[in-house]
Amino acid sequence: xxxxxxxxxxxxxxxxxRQVKQILGDQLDRLTWYDNLDDAELFISxxxxxxxxxxxxxxxxNGFELLKRMTAESFHxxxxxxxxxxxxxxxxxxxxxxxxxxxxxxxxxxxxARYQHTNSHSHYTARYLSVKxxxxxxxxxxxxxxxxxxxxxxxxxxxxxxxxxxxxxxxxITNLLPKNFERIHRSYLVNMNRVKRLIVEAGSKYSIExxxxxxxPVGRTRYANIKQKLG
Amino acid sequence: MIIRVSFWLFIGYCLTTTFGFAQQIKITQVHQxxxxxxxxxxxxxxxxxxxxxxxxxxxxxxxxxxxxxxKKTTAQLALTINMLASRxxxxxxxxxxxxxxxxxxxxxxxxxxxxxxxxxxxHLLHEGExxxxxxxxxxxxxxxxxxLIYALHIQPIKPAMNYALKQSLxxxxxxxxxxxxxxxxxxxxxxxxxxxxxxxxxxxxxxxxLLLLAEHYRTLFGxxxxxxxxxxxxxxxxxxxxxxSIALFHVLNMSYHGKFKLFAAYILLSLILISVLDERYDAxxxxxxxxxxxxxxxxxxxxxxxxxxxxxxxAILYSSxxxxxxxxxxxxxxxxxxxxxxxxxxIIISSIIAxxxxxxxxxxxxxxxxxxxxIDLLKRNLHPHFLMNSLTLTTELIETEPEKAxxxxxxxASELRHLVEYSSKKTIDIKDEIKLCQxxxxxxxxxxxxxxxxxxxxxxxxxxxxxAVIHTQIENAFSHNRLSKNAQFHLTITQESEDKSQPNKNxxxxxxxxxxxxxxxxxxxxxxxxxxxxxxHARLQESFANxxxxxxxxDGEYWxxxxxxxx
Numbered sequence: 001x002x003x004x005x006x007x008x009x010x011x012x013x014x015x016x017x018r019q020v021k022q023i024l025g026d027q028l029d030r031l032t033w034y035d036n037l038d039d040a041e042l043f044i045s046x047x048x049x050x051x052x053x054x055x056x057x058x059x060x061x062n063g064f065e066l067l068k069r070m071t072a073e074s075f076h077x078x079x080x081x082x083x084x085x086x087x088x089x090x091x092x093x094x095x096x097x098x099x100x101x102x103x104x105x106x107x108x109x110x111x112x113a114r115y116q117h118t119n120s121h122s123h124y125t126a127r128y129l130s131v132k133x134x135x136x137x138x139x140x141x142x143x144x145x146x147x148x149x150x151x152x153x154x155x156x157x158x159x160x161x162x163x164x165x166x167x168x169x170x171x172x173i174t175n176l177l178p179k180n181f182e183r184i185h186r187s188y189l190v191n192m193n194r195v196k197r198l199i200v201e202a203g204s205k206y207s208i209e210x211x212x213x214x215x216x217p218v219g220r221t222r223y224a225n226i227k228q229k230l231g
Numbered sequence: 232m233i234i235r236v237s238f239w240l241f242i243g244y245c246l247t248t249t250f251g252f253a254q255q256i257k258i259t260q261v262h263q264x265x266x267x268x269x270x271x272x273x274x275x276x277x278x279x280x281x282x283x284x285x286x287x288x289x290x291x292x293x294x295x296x297x298x299x300x301x302k303k304t305t306a307q308l309a310l311t312i313n314m315l316a317s318r319x320x321x322x323x324x325x326x327x328x329x330x331x332x333x334x335x336x337x338x339x340x341x342x343x344x345x346x347x348x349x350x351x352x353x354h355l356l357h358e359g360e361x362x363x364x365x366x367x368x369x370x371x372x373x374x375x376x377x378x379l380i381y382a383l384h385i386q387p388i389k390p391a392m393n394y395a396l397k398q399s400l401x402x403x404x405x406x407x408x409x410x411x412x413x414x415x416x417x418x419x420x421x422x423x424x425x426x427x428x429x430x431x432x433x434x435x436x437x438x439x440x441l442l443l444l445a446e447h448y449r450t451l452f453g454x455x456x457x458x459x460x461x462x463x464x465x466x467x468x469x470x471x472x473x474x475x476s477i478a479l480f481h482v483l484n485m486s487y488h489g490k491f492k493l494f495a496a497y498i499l500l501s502l503i504l505i506s507v508l509d510e511r512y513d514a515x516x517x518x519x520x521x522x523x524x525x526x527x528x529x530x531x532x533x534x535x536x537x538x539x540x541x542x543x544x545x546a547i548l549y550s551s552x553x554x555x556x557x558x559x560x561x562x563x564x565x566x567x568x569x570x571x572x573x574x575x576x577x578i579i580i581s582s583i584i585a586x587x588x589x590x591x592x593x594x595x596x597x598x599x600x601x602x603x604x605x606i607d608l609l610k611r612n613l614h615p616h617f618l619m620n621s622l623t624l625t626t627e628l629i630e631t632e633p634e635k636a637x638x639x640x641x642x643x644a645s646e647l648r649h650l651v652e653y654s655s656k657k658t659i660d661i662k663d664e665i666k667l668c669q670x671x672x673x674x675x676x677x678x679x680x681x682x683x684x685x686x687x688x689x690x691x692x693x694x695x696x697x698x699a700v701i702h703t704q705i706e707n708a709f710s711h712n713r714l715s716k717n718a719q720f721h722l723t724i725t726q727e728s729e730d731k732s733q734p735n736k737n738x739x740x741x742x743x744x745x746x747x748x749x750x751x752x753x754x755x756x757x758x759x760x761x762x763x764x765x766x767x768h769a770r771l772q773e774s775f776a777n778x779x780x781x782x783x784x785x786d787g788e789y790w791x792x793x794x795x796x797x798x
Binding site for chain 2: 008009010011012014015018035036057082083084085100101102103104
């Protein structure tokens with residue numbers, strides 16, 4: 001696992017490095033620290049990372065512009081900031097967690113645990129997922145998404161007739177979404193509010209029909225859970 | 232503004248009153264003879280020449296005889312008489328009026344009203360010469376006075392009757408306004424702000440209201456003439472109090488607070504001195520008023536010299552009041568006591584109340600902005616970016632280097648203590664400001680694991696500056712820059728005089744802070760741009776008004792913050 005820390009105060013960066021090492025132990029393959037965003041962004045464009053711990057002044061538009069760019073990436077972002085009052089706003093953009101300064105080991109461990117548990121849902125409601133579209137960052141409202149399909153290391157977000165490619169894997173996206181998104185198949189994540197009915201066919205073949213007519217397969221092992229959820 | 236309006240109103244009033252006399256026949260000369268049978272005295276029997284009215288003597292039983300010529304008239308006429316004596320009035324030998332009971336000594340005489348109007352019967356009003364005999368007794372005047380007869384004239388009944396109302400309307404209105412203003416100021420004093428100013432102006436309102444009442448009591452209500460001296464004493468005392476309070480208000484207004492008691496003593500002494508110098512009561516009031524106007528004019532002119540635009544209309548108002556007052560001929564000066572006095576008083580008082588209101592507004596504004604600046608400064612240290620990062624740093628140091636944590640907490644506490652102490656002050660010594668900056672650099676050195684230095688080339692100059700102004704410049708350098716680990720700040724303070732012969736006048740002080748500057752590609756840290764600059768401007772404005780200049784600019788590798796001010 002490769003963790004990147006962006007924090008401009010050396011002693012606070014030292015604290016983050018020390019605690020991340022302690023929490024992840026052997027799971028940590030590489031830990032990188034930058035004290036400024038310019039260098040960090042250059043590094044991100046040339047390297048693959050799994051988790052970004054970002055110190056961000058979220059005052060003004062610049063902070064949120066950066067946040068949109070970062071959350072569109074394949075890795076998860078945890079914000080570490082002095083501005084706790086901006087936390088809720090930051091969550092709307094799909095950050096994995098928001099840690100207010102000053103912080104302790106337990107709080108950081110809790111945030112990293114959320115990264116590791118692929119099936120956990122966000123405690124907070126993200127309202128948007130940011131996606132890169134021809135070099136631009138676009139925000140997609142989560143409430144508009146019908147379903148998400150896995151596409152290699154990426155995932156495809158379907159809203160009505162449109163689809164967009166997100167850099168995060170379907171597992172990572174699950175972490176950010178609210179509880180009404182259910183994994184019905186290895187490759188499909190569905191907004192349960194859009195389900196019309198559950199279809200049972202011969203030979204224990206199950207599928208779901210969405211309100212817009214789309215039919216998606218349901219994994220055999222997941223059927224009982226889905227049936228229960230749909231009541 | 233109000234001072235300006237009242238100035239023009241004053242000029243207007245002076246012009247209209249000067250040209251508006253009522254038609255009347257004035258008796259200015261009388262024959263004074265000692266006769267117990269005044270009714271029978273004929274002009275033919277008198278061989279002494281007539282005398283001026285003011286030559287009539289007191290403590291006597293006597294007879295005044297005057298001669299007048301009437302033109303043909305159809306109007307009803309009346310004799311207005313205003314003198315210090317009991318009297319019987321005969322018109323061509325016929326009794327037309329009695330005021331009081333005459334006697335040959337103090338015990339047998341019962342004083343009559345000082346002022347009365349006697350209607351002259353129609354059958355006596357033929358065209359030609361008439362003779363008026365007035366049998367008088369005046370044993371009840373309590374001290375020697377220079378003038379006993381104030382009015383002796385014949386005019387149509389209507390204006391004679393209306394005279395009292397016409398003369399008293401403005402004073403009555405003014406009286407009401409003044410009493411109200413005085414009470415209002417008392418309410419303000421006791422429920423809002425305990426300022427000496429309010430008491431002084433309130434005193435002025437009450438005393439000048441009572442002065443007006445005393446001045447016009449004769450025309451308004453009348454009294455028996457034996458009370459006249461008492462009234463004159465009241466007028467004198469009230470004039471002294473009014474003039475004292477007018478002068479003292481200006482003393483306070485020109486910020487001579489420290490010498491208030493001294494001024495009060497001197498002014499009171501001078502007024503009392505004036506009041507005993509001249510025997511004539513009218514002259515006493517006149518000189519006191521003139522001296523007060525002169526004093527206020529001089530105060531305003533002095534203030535005008537040091538702060539021109541502010542005191543312009545005040546200086547004009549008092550100068551013109553003074554010169555109009557002084558240069559007007561004596562006749563007008565006496566008329567003045569009757570008529571203009573109230574107007575001039577009203578104008579001065581309204582200008583004083585206007586000044587007071589302006590002052591209150593200014594103080595309120597200043598207090599507000601001072602309070603805001605104080606909060607501004609303290610709030611910056613509760614700013615989450617500073618506070619939370621410092622706390623995070625502290626937790627890390629507690630876990631790894633507890634001794635350093637203690638030092639760090641101590642330096643934060645020390646800076647905060649000083650900021651709290653300085654924030655309420657208008658200016659502090661440059662030494663204290665430098666110490667504050669060094670404390671801040673110590674904290675920043677901990678935070679960025681660096682060694683920031685402030686290098687001061689100051690010499691022996693002792694300067695006062697608003698608190699945390701350079702401190703704010705250093706803070707800005709951190710929030711807009713990524714400084715190197717050994718960044719140095721250079722502070723230069725110079726002071727020079729524009730006029731070498733007067734080394735302490737027109738001093739120009741220049742305080743320059745030179746800091747490392749790296750042009751930021753990213754404008755990410757824009758969060759506090761402007762708030763620091765605003766603080767610096769507000770503080771400099773508060774202390775130096777418009778006599779300062781503040782520059783902030785990049786000069787190659789350096790960022791320059793420069794404060795220039797003159798005093």
